[in-house]
Amino acid sequence: MFISDLLKDKRIFITGGGTGIGKNMARRFMELGAGVVICGRREDVLKETAGELAGETGGGISWKRLDIRDPEAVERTLAEVWDNGPLDALVNNAAGNFLSRTEDLSHRALDAVVNIVLHGSAYMTLECGKRWIAERRPGNVLSIVTTYAWTGSGYVVPSAMGKAGVLAMTRSLAVEWGPKNIRLNAIAPGAFPTEGAWSRLLPRQDLAEA
Secondary structure (H helix, E strand, O other), X not given: OOOOOOOOOOEEEEEOOOOXXXXXXXXXXXXXXXXXXXXXXXXHHHHHHHHHHHHHHOOOEEEEEOOOOOHHHHHHHHHHHHHOOOOOEEEEOOOOOOOOOHHHOOHHHHHHHHHHHHHHHHHHHHHHXXXXXXXXXXXXXXXXXXXXXXXXXXXXXXXXXXXXXXXXXXXXXXXXXXXXXXXXXXXXOOOOOOOOHHHHHOOOXXXXXX
């Protein structure tokens, strides 16, 4: 479908790139010639994924242990990444979610999800954006959202709130930064049968198997 070197010499940063959709996007980007940086909170997972994808594709990949909820850590990490050359694109993929009756949620549970999904995505986007703007470089941001960013959904209210915020950020910055040659897009791919996904989102195993 794509020419084999479509992304040659491009550098792409993927949050939550050690597992799931992020990992599979990293694989495909590398197959198309991109150099990839993945981040997450679990060093062992990042190391394993980087080794696996490098072996499969022969492409370039590095990893950074990063909690995107920490704006100072985001700034430090992207400064380190930029020292090796500017990024061409950011993928806001990192997320958190769990099923719960909304009336049972504590403020800590609410913050845990919203801080990753919304605040973390915003910190990453703003840190990359200000660098592209200062350097007068084009940039691309792709954010992974969900269908319930539009429709809403019960029992996943913190995630729905966060993803709706990311969608609003995407639409707003597409207008504001578009004239600066920075593109922002969001996609809502739906559920993928990646390891552990169904157990977090479906309460019964028979539903996952269906």
